Amino acid sequence: GKSSALMESFKNLVPQYALCLRDGEKHNLPADELTVGDIVEIKFGDCVPADVRVIEAQGFKVDNSSLTGESEPQSRTRKCTDVNPIETKNLAFFSTNAVEGTCKGIVIGIGDNTVMGRIAGLASSLEAGKTPIAKEIAHFIHIITSVAVFIGVTFFIIAFIMGYHWLDAVIFLIGIIVANVPEGLLATVTVALTLTAKRMADKNCLVKNLEAVETLGSTSIICSDKTGTLTQNRMTVAHMWIDNTIIATGTSEDQSRCQYDKSAPAWRMLSRVAALCNRAEFKTEQENVPILKREVNGDASEAALLKYVELAIGDVNGWRSRNKKVCEIPFNSRNKYQVSIHETEDKNDPRYLLVMKGAPENILQRSSTIFVNGEEIPMDQERKEAFNKAYLELGGNGERVLGFCDFFLPSDQYPIGYQFDADEVNFPLMDFRFVGLMSMMDPPRPNVSNAVAMCRSAGIKVIMVTGDHPITAKAIAKSVGIISEGSLTVEDIAQRLDIPIDEVDSRNAKATVVHGGKLRDMTSEQLDNFLECHTDIVFARTSPQQKLIIVEGCQRLGAIVAVTGDGVNDSPAMKKADIGVAMGIAGSDISKQAADMILMDDNFASIVTGIEEGRLIFDNLKKSIAYTLTSNIPQITPFLFFMIASVPLPLGTITILCIDLGTDM
Incomplete structure (x- = not known):
């Protein structure tokens, strides 16, 4: 059934081969032959073959978006940084992708004992309950059967008393x-559901379970994942700070709303650093693909910078070839910066150009001047305060902020042909020129905010349930309308009144952002009260198990719950929900197997279409039943007159049964 198909798709996640160290020799083994205790080597581009404890790592990063919903690649080291296995940096999980660097690790979990295996097992062990339409029809049939038997027995007794044989x-x-008895009811229901499913297929909604169509119409709460469902799961440059001004770059498909002076000296400086101090590269043979949809080798943030600069100035590869790189210090989590040194294309200037990007506070410390309005001025206290204000504003939006600076190395100390050494650094790393900030985010999908607004107007509560950081989750929730304008969280009220958070009554806050860790300490009653008290709810840093608990809490309140998602981590909640909705393009195989409906164009707004169609079915079925039941009155009345007043029957019993069958069908 569905569970076995789900487990089958889980097996499809297994990478074909893994490089394993046994008896001092390297073997390329099928991944399903690995055993606990094996030492494996994983490099950039590989799929992690099992749950692995990292013992050696060189700039190793993994994409955990299918597991936690974080768009940003996570660095992995040998050091344990957290007691929570999902959070700690020394574990890499089965089926996540290595996006940078290399690592050596020891296998600690295989097959069903991996984190991903346990999630798939949790999803397959859940039994879907009866759909609302199945419950309603069963209830209606019980009532109509009782009425029919009562009237039939009453007529039988009257006929017996009146002396009939x-x-x-x-x-x-x-x-x-x-x-x-409405014999044609089930046929009517099936036809109505099938026709609606066909109409929805034309609107890019694939219905796997017919009854799910009506369930969507009855939905009262939608629990939606963030990454890949509400957002596009691609990092995009959202803002930049140059010339003491924050500029919104626009996160539309082509970033066409971005209006600013591209000839400004400050932008030329910033784009030069962003293009040169960047290891991301476009994959080959993509000239005809729109820039923002091109595939890139490299880190998600660097890919966002590369695409943005390519859009704004074009021919980044040409820039790089004309400004040849001679030395580089790659980004690492200890230094929190990346440096590269280049020969410049200006033949009259023999100086080398040093460009650096990294954590804004680090870049600020290393800068003694700042480039503003075409001139280089000292980095005084006033400039630092302006920087901090911009940094806090961008960071408060849940965006990832990077700082950029550059420096021309004096030609008398660093002549042409100078041998730079990245290991034993023989060039300056201080007194640079600060050129600006750029911030990145995973932008919301188009039409999501309209869809959320339509859900609200239809009386449906939309809850965000994500594995990402609370600040990022809150920012996206506000931008798509899950936290409506004017709704304040406890933190917002405390900040406005300038009092400690503990002194704020949580019942006064319409909106709330909850860390998944708090769910562990909540009883079922506390969770139920919590879900009832707040109208705008965001759950952040949630595990698959906690997503399941949230869905169960909503169902205890009597809600019909729909869960939308695209990752393996959403599949248990999707299976438990009254209806699971998966993404057709970005969705994992496991999430599609667990779902009742698949959005083929990944458009969250299609859910609104489904809700409209589902409610239409309910209205049509009510009309059909009303018509069927009212037709029974003229069929029963002649029997009554015939028995009580001996009025001759206009039609025989068999004829009436035939008419009844025709009416019902």
Whole structure:
């Protein structure tokens, strides 16, 4: 069934081969032959073959978005940094992708014992309950059966008292019961569901379970994942700070809303550093693909910078070839900066250009001047305060902020042909010129905010449930309308009143952002009260198990719950929900198997279409049942007159049964 298919797709995640060290020799083994205790080597581009404890790492980063929802690659080292296995940096998990560097690790979990295996096992062990339409129809059939039997038995007794032969009385009994039972109801329901499913398929909604169509119409709460569902799961440059001004670059598909002076000296300086101090490269043969949709080798943040600069100035590869790189210190989590040194394209200037990017506070410390309005001025206290204000504003939006600086190395100390050494650094790393900030985010999908607004107007509560950071989750929730304008969280109220958070009554806050860790300490009653008290809810840093608990809490309140998601971490909650909705393009195989409906164009707004169609079905079925039941009255009345007043039957019993069958069908 569905569970076995789900486990089958889980097996499809297994990478074909893994480089394993056994008896001092390297072997290329099928990944399913690995065992606990094996030492494996993983390099950039590989899929992690099992749950691995890192014992050696060189700039190793993994993409955990399928597991935690974080768009930004996570660095991995041999050091344990957290008691929570999902958070610690010395574990790499099965089926996540290595996006940078290399690592050597010891296998600590294989197959069903991996984190991903346990999630898939959790999803496959859950049984889906009855759909609302199945419950309603069962309830209706119980009522109509009771009424039909009661009327039939009453007629049978009256006929017996009136002196009819017992066989005639039994025929009356059977006729009345058959006349009252809507034989065509199930056929009507199936036809209505099938036609709606066909209409939805034309609108890019693939319905796997017919009854799910009506369930979507009954939905009262949507629990939605963030990364890849509400957002595009691609880092994009959202803002930059140059000439003491924050400029919004626009995060549309082509960043066409970005209006600023591209000839400004400050932008030329910033774009030069962003293009040169960048290891990301476009994959080959993509000239005809729109820039923002091109595939890139490299880190997600660097890919965002590369695409943005390519869009703004074009021919980044040409820039790089004309400004040849002669030395580089790659980014690492200890230094929090990346440096590269280049020959310049200016033939009249023999100086080398040093460019650096990294954590803004680090770049600020290393800068003694700042480039503003075409001139280089000292980095005084006033400039530092302006920097801090801009940095806090961008960081508060949940965006990842990077600082950029440059420096021309004096030609008398660093002549042409100078041998730079990145290991034993023989060039300056201080007194640079600060050129600006750039911030990146995973932008919301187009039309999501409209869809959320339509859900609200239809009386549906939309809750965000994500594995990402609370600040990022809150920023996206505000931008798509899950936290509506004017809704304040406890933190917002405390900040506005300038009082400690503990003194704020949480019941006064319409909106709330909850860390998944707090769910562990909540009882079922506390969670139920919490879900009832707040209208705008965001759950951040949630595990797959916690997503499941949230769905169960909503169902305990009597809500019909839809869960939308695209990752393996969403599949248990999707299976438990009344209806699971997966993304067709970005969604993992496991999430598609667990879902009842798949959005083929990954458009969250298609859910609104599904809700409209589902509600239409309910209205149509009510009309159909009303028509069927009212037709029973003229069929029963002649029987009644015939028995009580001996008025001759205009039609025989068999004829009436045939008419009834035709009416119902």
